[in-house]
Amino acid sequence: MTLVAGVAGQPIVHSLSPLIHGAWIEAAGLDAVYHPYGPADAIEFAALVARGRAGELRGLNVTAPFKQQALALADAVSPVAWACGSANLLRFERGLVHADSTDGTGLMAALAEQAPGLDVRDKAVVVLGAGGAARAAVAVLTVAGARVGVLNRTVARAESLAADLKAAIAGPAALGTAALVVNALSVPPEIDLSALRRDAVVLDMTYRPVITPFLAAAGARGLTAVDGLAMLIGQARPSFTALFGIAPPDIDIRGRALAALGEIDP
Incomplete structure (x- = not known):
């Protein structure tokens, strides 16, 4: 069964998370997909989380403006996410929502x-x-x-x-x-x-x-x-493990991200 995960935010079109997680999925040979989701508002984000509760999604990374709402919708919250007052990672398991922060x-x-x-x-x-x-x-x-x-x-x-x-x-x-x-x-x-x-x-x-x-x-x-790209990749690594159950493969993910941004390593 294909594992489905993704990142939710608005706007979402410029997010590098699908590229990063997609490259790791491909390198690991996983039967999984990682989609970008762009809920228009809080109602649509809540509906997306409900889909996760129903078993359609393994989990979500969450970015602005839904991080605080992600925390509020969770059934279980990590101490780190509680301290942050927001969550950038939701995992769905047996109808429950687990919130964490890897920022x-x-x-x-x-x-x-x-x-x-x-x-x-x-x-x-x-x-x-x-x-x-x-x-x-x-x-x-x-x-x-x-x-x-x-x-x-x-x-x-x-x-x-x-x-x-x-x-x-x-x-x-x-x-x-x-x-x-x-x-x-x-x-x-x-x-x-x-x-x-x-x-x-x-x-x-x-x-x-x-x-x-x-x-x-x-x-x-x-x-x-x-730079913020190092931070983005740094928060993506534990997210990938939480979503897919394995460590990210050792590939040049920064190089791929820089290529997508049209930049070279400073």
């Missing part, structure tokens, strides 16, 4: 790959933003032992996130002591990169383009830059 795992995998010298334990970290992506970053970095501060234009949102996850509120001055700055905004951040330490690492969760203006400016200053 934080992806962030740590990207750091390990592209900034292997960074140890965040007891280091100051600044997360830019206060949405779902920022929550995932704050949650995993706090667990890793970092001293995390949240910097957001809307202070009330930063205060809410910080209170939920036992983080601190950061002002612009915090950038000067940060070992790591994570951009969890959907737009280029307006910060003074000259204020950062010379050995600071910057990570941008966005991967279109792979080298964002934020990362390009950081690289021009000699800072270590970690």
